[in-house]
Structures are given as C-alpha cells and as structure tokens.
Amino acid sequence: MQEVHVTPDAxxxxxxxxxxxxxxxxxxxQEIFKxxxxxxxxxxxxxxxxxxxDLLARAGHVSEAEKLVNSSPDIPTFDTCRALLNACRKFVEVGVGERCFYGNWKSIFDRCGQMMKRQYIMIV
Structure with missing residues (x-):
C-alpha cells in the first residue's frame, strides 16, 4: 500500500x-502499530x-501483554482478557493469570453493573 501511495485507515x-x-x-x-x-x-x-x-500473548510475551493491558485506559475488554488468560494457560504464567482474572474481570463486571444501573434508571 505504501508503494502505491494508498493511505490506510483504522x-x-x-x-x-x-x-x-x-x-x-x-x-x-509492533512496527505497524507504532x-x-x-x-x-x-x-x-x-x-x-x-x-x-493477542500478538504478544501468542508469542509468549505474556508479561509485556499484561503491561499493555494495564496501561491502556479503555481496556480490558472480554476479548483482551480471553487472549491474556489463554496465553497464561499455554505458557503456565499463573501470577499473570491470577492478576488478569481478579483485576480485569472484576472491572468488566463492574462496568456491566454500571450499565445495568443506567438501563434501570432509564426504564424508571
């Protein structure tokens, strides 16, 4: 695409x-992301x-993937946690897996609870 001067989008x-x-x-x-x-x-x-x-986790860079998850404001999503937890299982990274599960899943469920409250308020 660069050779034919096409500008890529998101x-x-x-x-x-x-x-x-x-x-x-x-x-x-990582180069493309940058x-x-x-x-x-x-x-x-x-x-x-x-x-x-997912890229980092599949390659076994589980700690680096965890750092990215923790440094991103809108993360984690369900897919992010799933990718990280699958890598933890594959590469036997118990500590990262526990932090991901207890930290990130909790925030996902908290957000779900907030959405349910908003929906309830809108109904009432």
Missing part, C-alpha cells in the same frame, strides 16, 4: 494487525489493542 490496520497476530509476526506487528499512531495519527481502538495483546 480498519486496514485492524486487518493487518490481526494477520500479524495469526502469523506470529511480533516485531512487524506506524499507525505516529505516521498516520490513528488513535488505537480497543480492537487494535486487543490485536497487539
């Missing part, structure tokens, strides 16, 4: 990052973060 980067994750191209995926932010000024969405977490 959806394009989602596809490319997902492909890097499936192909275990860790370094290339390029997305720095060169094209695209703010990473939760899906982009999920792709990078």
């Amino acid at each position: 959806v394009t980067f989602s596809c490319v990052l997902s492909a890097c994750s499936r192909a275990n191209l860790v370094v290339r995926g 390029m997305m932010r720095d060169t094209y000024s695209i703010i990473p969405s939760a899906y982009h973060i999920n792709c990078i977490v």
Whole structure:
C-alpha cells in the first residue's frame, strides 16, 4: 500500500494487525502499530489493542501483554482478557493469570453493573 501511495485507515490496520497476530509476526506487528499512531495519527481502538495483546500473548510475551493491558485506559475488554488468560494457560504464567482474572474481570463486571444501573434508571 505504501508503494502505491494508498493511505490506510483504522480498519486496514485492524486487518493487518490481526494477520500479524495469526502469523506470529511480533516485531512487524509492533512496527505497524507504532506506524499507525505516529505516521498516520490513528488513535488505537480497543480492537487494535486487543490485536497487539493477542500478538504478544501468542508469542509468549505474556508479561509485556499484561503491561499493555494495564496501561491502556479503555481496556480490558472480554476479548483482551480471553487472549491474556489463554496465553497464561499455554505458557503456565499463573501470577499473570491470577492478576488478569481478579483485576480485569472484576472491572468488566463492574462496568456491566454500571450499565445495568443506567438501563434501570432509564426504564424508571
């Protein structure tokens, strides 16, 4: 795309990052993620973060994936936690798995509870 001067958008980067994750191209995926932010000024969405977490987790970089999850404001999502927990199981990272489960799942359920309260208030 760069050779033919096509400007990628957020959806394009989602596809490319997902492909890097499936192909275990860790370094290339990280380069593309950086390029997305720095060169094209695209703010990473939760899906982009999920792709990078999945990329790192599949490659065994579980601690690095955990750091990314903890440093991202809109994260975790269900998919993020699932990717991280699967990697913890595969690479026997018990400590990371426990922190992910007790910390991140709690915040997901807390957010669900907040949404339920909002829906209840809107009904009343």
